[in-house]
Amino acid sequence: MHGTINCGLQIYVCEIFGADMWEESCTHAGLSGFSFETMLSYEDSLTERLLSALTHVLGRDRADLLEDFGTFVVSEERLKPVRKLLRFGGESYVEFLQSLEDVHDRAKIALPDLDVPRFELENHGGDRFTVHYSFEKLGFGAVFLGLLRGMADDYGALILIDHIPAKGHECDKDRFEISLMQLTVPDALQKPTALCL
Structure with a gap:
């Protein structure tokens, strides 16, 4: 998975649920202290582990969590390039x-x-x-x-x-x-x- 998507997920969780929840989810996924880089690519299995940890820690259904993330992507100022690409x-x-x-x-x-x-x-x-x-x-x-x-x-x-x-x-x-x-x-x-x- 491209780092842009993983970074967006990190921004979403920290903004909506707090940095503590992000850290707890990373720890649960075996990624303690982990932070994604925008221009790197990561194994899909790593993203899947993180998503599994997020649903567990946040008590959210995966589909609901991802839908909220999709809405966040086009409304968050720090992810403005995605919205600009779509508004084009x-x-x-x-x-x-x-x-x-x-x-x-x-x-x-x-x-x-x-x-x-x-x-x-x-x-x-x-x-x-x-x-x-x-x-x-x-x-x-x-x-x-x-x-x-x-x-x-x-x-x-x-x-x-x-x-x-x-x-x-x-x-x-x-x-x-x-x-x-x-x-x-x-x-x-x-x-x-x-x-x-």
């Missing part, structure tokens, strides 16, 4: 979704060693979309779920989203069914009312 895709949430297929190649230009998922977008007409998410590291779709929610907030979009995780079969992909909700303003608020003097 357009001025609206729909344009952001339409640009997801290019994220892998854009990220690889900046950081060739970074592990980046691939995305395919289906537009079902209107405001309904399906994002197919393919990543060689299973179980990380929850991060993307949090990221999708965080970006919706960033764009001021109201969405309903359903995450269908991959079942672990070869070539299987996570799916994200997204519906954009239209906010309607009651007629009484749209029409000016007569002012009687």
Whole structure:
């Protein structure tokens, strides 16, 4: 796993739960006093040990923890480059979704060693979309779920989203069914009312 992801996880835990919880989790994972370097790569097994320790120490479900992390990634100032990379895709949430297929190649230009998922977008007409998410590291779709929610907030979009995780079969992909909700303003608020003097 690329150090950028592990460093982001470290920032998230320290910011949300405190440095003591990070230290305790590292100790539980057999990584006492460990700190990740952004530009290095680490064995996936190390990240998995740390995630297992975090769920134990924090008493959180892995998927919930990773979803919160995904939301944090696009809202935390110190991780602003990730948000900028994603916002590069357009001025609206729909344009952001339409640009997801290019994220892998854009990220690889900046950081060739970074592990980046691939995305395919289906537009079902209107405001309904399906994002197919393919990543060689299973179980990380929850991060993307949090990221999708965080970006919706960033764009001021109201969405309903359903995450269908991959079942672990070869070539299987996570799916994200997204519906954009239209906010309607009651007629009484749209029409000016007569002012009687």
